[in-house]
Amino acid sequence: MPDRARRSLWADHGEPAPASAAPAAPVAARPPAPSAPSAPSASRRRLPARRRPWVVDGLAALGGIGFGVTLALGVEAESSGSLRAAGGWATAAGRLSGLAAAYLMIVVVVLVARLPPLERAIGQDRLVVWHRRLGPWPLYLLVAHGTLITIGYAQAAHDGVLHQLGRLIWTYPGILASVVAFGLLIAAGVTSYRKARARMAYETWWSVHLYTYLALFLAFSHQVHTGASFVGHPTNRMYWTALWVGTLALVVGCRVLLPLWRSLRHQVRVVGVRPEGRDTYSVLLEGRRLDRLPAAGGQFLQWRFLRRGLWWQAHPYSLSAAPDRTRLRITIKDLGDHSAALVAMAPGTRVAIEGPYGAFTADARRGDRLLLIGGGVGITPVRALLQELPVGTDVDVILRGRTRGDLVLADEVADHAGRIGGRVHELIGPRDRVPLDAEALRRLIPDVARRDIYICGPDGFSDAVIASARALGVPSDRIHVESFSL
Incomplete structure (x- = not known):
């Protein structure tokens, strides 16, 4: 897609225009970008309830x-x-x-x-x-x-x-x-x-x-x-009935009534679909009072697009940008079936939502030193999470892809990392030639053992990175993972 057209489409929806793609390299580190846009103020949004262990x-x-x-x-x-x-x-x-x-x-x-x-x-x-x-x-x-x-x-x-x-x-x-x-x-x-x-x-x-x-x-x-x-035991029967009826009420309340109420309240609709790279697209959405939706960068929702052939299916997609008062965005990879149908989604299509879900959020961290690692389309929740981090957070970001085109939203990641003085490292190439093993992690991030690590990507990728992090002494309670196989 021509760069001018990409910038115009971003501007139409009030988003920052990404810079032109840089030449591919096996390993690259991006310097901070001081002109990056600021993150939306958390005080103007309803954030998820605090985590209570x-x-x-x-x-x-x-x-x-x-x-x-x-x-x-x-x-x-x-x-x-x-x-x-x-x-x-x-x-x-x-x-x-x-x-x-x-x-x-x-x-x-x-x-x-x-x-x-x-x-x-x-x-x-x-x-x-x-x-x-x-x-x-x-x-x-x-x-x-x-x-x-x-x-x-x-x-x-x-x-x-x-x-x-x-x-x-x-x-x-x-x-x-x-x-x-x-x-x-x-x-x-x-x-x-x-x-x-x-x-x-x-x-x-x-x-x-x-x-x-x-x-x-x-x-x-x-x-x-x-x-x-x-x-012949009415008390026992009453206990057992209350247990099962309570479970039914919990399921209906959390899986049906709450999503229905939020869908009716926020009136989410599709306003456009934009290519982001090879087989990857962003679905742009608008709604009412989305700042009252208790969502944080890094979380995902179940999305039900109300059109023929799709209305009965709900699929999980992560937010690829922190929500504001009227806008949401998800970024998906075209893998066929449901995701392919979203590419041709007509503007105005209504969307029912369930969620938000996930503990892949900024408030899960134990300290102010972070390492965010995203592989392929797993970069999208990393990008949204990065947008939520306050200035002064010591953050490194590793983006992993087989080709430069697999680094989804890499320009936006660089912009938001630059806002808080973070560093972005791009690992491009086949896994056997450009590995992300323990040695590579230690070389890129010497103090990795003292950081909270957020990992999102395919299961095999995430499992390998988790094993490397543990081998380097990262405590389990500092490893935060978002799985794509729910």
Whole structure:
């Protein structure tokens, strides 16, 4: 795109015009640019609530107490007589594993319910990691539940296991629905494994996961109507119902009502799409009172573009500039499907928003020495985060790309780094020829071990940089990562 046209398009939307691209070089360092525009004043914007680490401890303690109470319900439902009966121990263990599985399913759902205090304290990427690690355990416990219950009932009836399984499914109330729920949960679990997830479209994965809520409803109905801990125990039933209804209210409130309210309040619309480099585009958006949206540079939102074929899909994209009163911007790479459709987005298209999310923000830092590292389109949240840093922050920025064109928004990064006296280092070339390993980090940033490090890029890139940072002695609580695989 001609430089004059690029400058005109920036000016039309009130953005600073980037300088002409510099010649590519394997490794380059940009000097500060004193003419860079100033960052928007934080005092004129509503920033996200402060991060409160104690929230994690409080919710963890509450979750542990709830788990203990749930297991106590299973123990209370048994007696010495029931345990001594044929199949008594197997049946009791099956009931206990079923209660534990149901409670852990609630925890798994709460981890990704996007509860604002929890999300701000931990970050959605870490919550998703915890969700994935904990997710298989309810499935294991459900397998144990079904197996042990079948064995216990078969022993009590002096019947074969397979014959008893058939009787349970076809003659006992609620068992068939619970089998359907188990199948839906298995489908959600299988599609969440990394290899399976990589082979399917985001929309397919998302659709499969919607059926998880149906599975949870069927599982709840099965337990409260047939569970030994609840039949004839109104107090236990009230506790269990309150737990599940509270979880439902949390999900609906955080995932439906709050996004709906913010979308109606801010009335976000597309005003243009601008090329930024090879297969990379910025979507320019406008809305009302966006300074009241509690967003910070480095965060992302779920975006739902309300046009045919896209309205039912929500995708996560990071802000590539700190918001002001009327404008937002995201910068995306054309990878096909959803992102390709955004390139042809017509001005005036309405946008529903969910968020903002993420702990990749300036208030996560432990000191005033920072190292920001962005790879490819992962540079975009780094650019927005850089815009939020106060003058006097000692910051170095490393931009990594295979070619000069892969350094998205590099000119803007240089401008904002120059505003606060920061330094920008460009690493251009194949990874095997221009590595970003521990030795390269030490050479570029000699005091790296005393800095907070912010990393954003593809998972393989981020994992390698994290390993290098740890090898150089950077504490884990000073490493801040934004993942692209939510």
